[in-house]
Amino acid sequence: MSIGKKVLLYMALTVSGLVMVFPILYAFLISFMQGGEVLQGSLWPESFSLANYFSAFERVPLLTYLWNSLVVSVLIMVGQLVLCSLAAFAFVFIEFKGREWIFYLFISTMMIPWEATMVPNFQTVQSLGWLNSYAGLTIPFFAMAFGTFLLRQQFKTIPKELYEASQIAGISKLRFFTGVVLPVAKTTITTLAIYSFLTAWNMYLWPLLVTNNEANRTVQIGLKQMQTQEIASDWGVVMAGVVMVILPTLILLFAGQKRLQEGLTQGALK
Amino acid sequence: MRKVELKGLTKSYDGKQDVLKAIDVTIEPGEFFVLVGPSGCGKSTMLRMIAGLESITAGELALDGKRANALSPSDRDLSMVFQNYALYPHLTVEQNITFGLHVKKISKKEQKARCEEVCAMLGLTDYMKRKPKELSGGQRQRVALARAVVTQAPLCLMDEPLSNLDAKLRAKMRSEIRQLQRKLGITMIYVTHDQTEAMTMADRMMILSGGDVQQIGRPLDVYNNPANTFVASFIGSPPMNLIEAEISDSVLVADGHWMTPITADMKAKLQTDKVTLGVRPEHISLAKDSEPGFLVQVANVEVLGTETLVTFDFGEDTQWIAKWNGQSDIQPGAQIRIAVDDHHLALYSTETGERIYCQASEQAAEKKVSS
Numbered sequence: 211m212s213i214g215k216k217v218l219l220y221m222a223l224t225v226s227g228l229v230m231v232f233p234i235l236y237a238f239l240i241s242f243m244q245g246g247e248v249l250q251g252s253l254w255p256e257s258f259s260l261a262n263y264f265s266a267f268e269r270v271p272l273l274t275y276l277w278n279s280l281v282v283s284v285l286i287m288v289g290q291l292v293l294c295s296l297a298a299f300a301f302v303f304i305e306f307k308g309r310e311w312i313f314y315l316f317i318s319t320m321m322i323p324w325e326a327t328m329v330p331n332f333q334t335v336q337s338l339g340w341l342n343s344y345a346g347l348t349i350p351f352f353a354m355a356f357g358t359f360l361l362r363q364q365f366k367t368i369p370k371e372l373y374e375a376s377q378i379a380g381i382s383k384l385r386f387f388t389g390v391v392l393p394v395a396k397t398t399i400t401t402l403a404i405y406s407f408l409t410a411w412n413m414y415l416w417p418l419l420v421t422n423n424e425a426n427r428t429v430q431i432g433l434k435q436m437q438t439q440e441i442a443s444d445w446g447v448v449m450a451g452v453v454m455v456i457l458p459t460l461i462l463l464f465a466g467q468k469r470l471q472e473g474l475t476q477g478a479l480k
Numbered sequence: 481m482r483k484v485e486l487k488g489l490t491k492s493y494d495g496k497q498d499v500l501k502a503i504d505v506t507i508e509p510g511e512f513f514v515l516v517g518p519s520g521c522g523k524s525t526m527l528r529m530i531a532g533l534e535s536i537t538a539g540e541l542a543l544d545g546k547r548a549n550a551l552s553p554s555d556r557d558l559s560m561v562f563q564n565y566a567l568y569p570h571l572t573v574e575q576n577i578t579f580g581l582h583v584k585k586i587s588k589k590e591q592k593a594r595c596e597e598v599c600a601m602l603g604l605t606d607y608m609k610r611k612p613k614e615l616s617g618g619q620r621q622r623v624a625l626a627r628a629v630v631t632q633a634p635l636c637l638m639d640e641p642l643s644n645l646d647a648k649l650r651a652k653m654r655s656e657i658r659q660l661q662r663k664l665g666i667t668m669i670y671v672t673h674d675q676t677e678a679m680t681m682a683d684r685m686m687i688l689s690g691g692d693v694q695q696i697g698r699p700l701d702v703y704n705n706p707a708n709t710f711v712a713s714f715i716g717s718p719p720m721n722l723i724e725a726e727i728s729d730s731v732l733v734a735d736g737h738w739m740t741p742i743t744a745d746m747k748a749k750l751q752t753d754k755v756t757l758g759v760r761p762e763h764i765s766l767a768k769d770s771e772p773g774f775l776v777q778v779a780n781v782e783v784l785g786t787e788t789l790v791t792f793d794f795g796e797d798t799q800w801i802a803k804w805n806g807q808s809d810i811q812p813g814a815q816i817r818i819a820v821d822d823h824h825l826a827l828y829s830t831e832t833g834e835r836i837y838c839q840a841s842e843q844a845a846e847k848k849v850s851s
Contacts, residue, residue, distance in 0.1 A: 371566035374533050379580030379631070380554025389579075393570040 234456070241449040248445045262450035269439065269447065271424050272454060275432035278347075279411055280458070282428055285348040286410040287403055294357035295399065299387050301358070302365040303373050313362070320355045325415070332419055346420045347428070351410065357402050364398040365391060400469040408459060429455050481509035482558075482635040482667045484530060488539035491525055491691075499525055501691045502539060512661055512668045516678035517688035518714070523671045526688070527637050530669060531560050543635070554583070558635040559628035563643055565620050567612040567627075573599075574608040577626050584631070598626045601660075618649045625657070629664065636661070638670045642677065654680055675715050679703065687711050709833040712758050712826065718789060720758045721800040724830055727753040732825075735795035738774050740822050749837050750827070758826035761789070764802035764818055773817035776800075783807050792816070 211219075228235075240248055241262050242255040266272055300306075301313050331350050340346030368391060376386045392399065414430040421427045427435075436451050484507040491500040500522045507513045515523040528534040530541060532553035541548050548556055567576050577598065578591045586594070599605045602622045612620055621641065628636050641657070642650045658681050661668045672678055678685045679699045687694040687702065687710075694714075695707040706712035712720040725734035727750060733739045734757055767773025779799060780791040788808040794800040802818060810816060827837040 369564060369566060371562040371564055372568060374531075374553075375560065375562060375566040375627075376580060377533065378531060378553045378558065378560050380583040381580050382583075390568055390570075394568075396570075 237449045237452050240445055241453050243446045245446075262444075262446040263454070265444075266436065266447050266450040266454065270432045270436055270451070272429070272432055272451060274424065275427055275429040276454070276458075278426060279429040279455075281344060282347045282413075282417070283407050283410040285344060286351045287407045289348060289352035290354050290357050290406045291399060291403055293352050294354055294361050294402065295392065295395075296387075297353075297358045298361035298365050299391060301362045302368075303383070303386075303391075316355055317359055320359075328415070328419070335420055340420070342421050342423055342426045344426075347417055347426070348410075350416070354406070357406065360402055361395065361398060364395045368394055397469060400466065404462060404466045404469070407462060411459060481665060483507065483509050483542075483544050484635065484667065484669065485542040485545070486526075486530075486539065487542070489526070489529065489536060489541060490538040491522070491529060491534065492537045498537075499691050500529075503693055505686060505693070505696055507667060507669060509667055510665050512658065512670065512681060512683045514678040514682035514685040515669065515671045515688060516675060516685055516714075517673065517694075519673055521688040522691040523673075523688050524639055527639055527669060527671045530556075531558065531637050532556050556635075557633050558637060559631045559633040560637040561624045561628050561639065561641045563640040565612075565624040565641075565644075567620060567623055569612055572609050572611055573604060573615070573623050573626075576612065576623055577630050579627075581630065594630050594632075595626075598630045601629070602626050617645055618653065621645060621649075621653060625660070629660065633666070635667045635669070638668065640672055641670075642672070643674070650677075657681070676717060679715065687714060689714075705835075705838050706758070706826070707835055709756055709758070709828045712828070716760065718761050718801040718803065720760050720826070721764070721794070722756055722758050722828075723795060723798050723800070725755055725757040727755065732757060735798075738794075740820060740825070746825075746827070746837050752829070754830050755836060756828040756830045756833070758828060759800075759820055760824060761801045761803035763821040763824040764800070765804055765821070767817040767819035771819050773819045775815055775817055778810055778812050778814045778816055780812055781808070781810050790816075792818070 236253070239253065239255055242258045242260075243252070244256065244259065244261070247255060297316075301309060301316075335341065335346045335350065338346075340349070372390060373386060376390065381389070412430060413428065414434070417428040418431050418434075421431070433448070433451050433455060436448050486503050486505050486507075489500060489503040490498055492498045503526060515526060517523050525534060529536055532548075532551060532555075536549050543551075543556060568579060571579060574595055577595045581591045581594070595608075596605070599608055602625060604619070604622055604626060607615060607619060607623075612623065615623065621644075624641065628638075638657075642653050645653060654677060657670075670677075670681065678687075682699050684696065684698055685702060686696045689710050695702055695711045697705075702711060702715055706715060706720065709722055713722060723734045725732050727733075727742065727747070730742055730744075730747065731739045732742050732755075776792040776794060778790055778792050782789040782791075785807065787803055787805050788810075790802045790804075790808070790810060791799050792802065825837075826835065828835055
């Protein structure tokens with residue numbers, strides 16, 4: 211590629227990159243703006259003050275919300291990883307009657323929109339007395355068809371001979387699972403972990419349904435609260451809250467970027 | 481050392497068709513036993529049934545005289561080497577070799593000592609800290625062997641362990657595995673589709689085809705005395721030449737005009753006058769001037785240095801191969817006179833393919849009687 215072409219290509223990439231990142235960047239800038247600056251349509255804050263951040267923490271219990279979100283997301287992530295990997299292991303390495311059939315039944319639940327099962331799920335959680343608790347926020351999400359599917363496909367690439375060799379050596383199924391399958395499928399498991407953490411972090415509707423006190427609400431509801439509380443819409447404060455909320459997501463994405471890429475592209479070659 | 485007995489061992493996946501049909505064989509302690517046959521003949525299935533990785537549909541498997549049909553693989557006290565080596569990709573060579581030893585209640589110290597010993601035996605000492613992907617094919621093969629040896633199991637099963645190696649390395653590993661087996665004195669059951677491996681390694685071999693045992697015997701007995709046309713054409717490289725022939729009076733006529741006299745002894749065994757004649761390539765030679773010969777047209781010549789393979793047209797749509805020592809300068813398309821050594825003829829039933837008469841075996845029998 212000639213230099214000219216390269217310059218053009220990078221310019222195009224930079225411009226589209228800026229377009230893509232603009233909403234987040236603008237939110238970040240707004241979070242520093244005072245009073246009517248947003249409404250005047252200015253792009254750059256007159257001065258960078260942290261006042262909005264302080265008032266964000268004052269108006270809603272943002273720290274509690276952040277903590278709740280963290281706990282809920284980690285619990286869901288761990289729960290999904292444990293259940294999905296065990297289910298996928300059974301679907302790949304343990305022979306039982308109707309295995310394929312059950313698997314497809316399992317997968318077919320992906321076609322049912324989550325919102326359709328929301329009411330029965332809510333009733334179940336309610337009758338278990340799990341409203342306003344971490345259990346109610348997390349347990350309904352532990353079983354995930356997509357995660358099972360993803361890990362099953364990955365486990366299927368592990369040669370059957372590895373399993374047979376450990377059978378001959380007398381290694382137990384559990385030890386084979388923890389000692390061979392999990393380490394070999396490390397990248398896919400990391401990808402799934404990041405994916406489920408982010409999904410749980412961004413959850414809105416379910417926490418809104420099953421929680422009604424400040425002690426248990428998650429951060430996404432906090433944001434909405436902030437927005438509705440301010441009738442005059444103090445956008446600077448709301449955006450300060452938004453920046454606080456997307457920060458963990460961004461950190462996770464940057465930290466796990468390499469793994470995530472590996473996970474998404476593996477299997478493409480060889 | 482272990483004795484392995486198979487009594488009417490049968491395998492069927494769908495309950496209708498048997499992939500293995502009532503196999504009967506006893507593998508003696510310390511024996512190197514080779515299962516050989518074309519792909520899909522059931523040899524790997526049989527090995528996996530012995531290992532306990534496949535269930536037994538009917539019949540009995542006995543290890544050291546004890547019924548083992550329902551034993552789990554780990555209770556059968558055996559080791560196995562897989563075609564693709566089945567090395568754990570995330571573990572080092574050392575970890576691969578010792579992985580699973582803890583199950584047998586072997587102390588860490590003993591594990592390390594054993595690992596070092598087998599690594600030294602197989603020349604892996606310098607690679608103990610490497611991962612499988614950093615090793616060459618031959619080295620991976622050795623790690624797989626080391627993993628089998630380190631368990632000190634009295635019975636070792638190998639499923640086409642050399643088929644992923646190049647020809648040169650294969651020849652080397654062939655000899656190494658054989659030496660290792662002798663040194664350790666273990667019973668070995670070895671599956672291959674390569675008749676050269678079977679011939680060169682086996683104490684005894686079993687030729688399988690379509691789930692049926694074709695022949696069991698020592699390599700040379702099988703070579704000199706194939707039980708049927710399948711074995712004749714499978715064992716030996718190049719294979720035995722076969723052609724349909726007719727008997728008239730006391731001569732055997734093939735292709736309408738090539739003929740050779742048959743003895744009274746031979747004739748006594750023949751019930752029909754249509755047979756399949758078999759001749760090994762090394763029993764065909766260029767006819768000397770004084771000898772009766774048969775004129776054929778050469779289709780192809782392969783000079784291998786120490787020997788020459790000559791393919792020639794024999795009959796309408798049959799090609800035969802002759803093999804003789806040295807380097808021959810025959811050109812394709814040439815007419816040559818060949819002579820067939822009539823002391824080494826084999827006759828098979830054209831219908832069933834079963835052996836009717838084999839001169840080599842008759843001679844061997846005579847020798848035994850006279851001595």
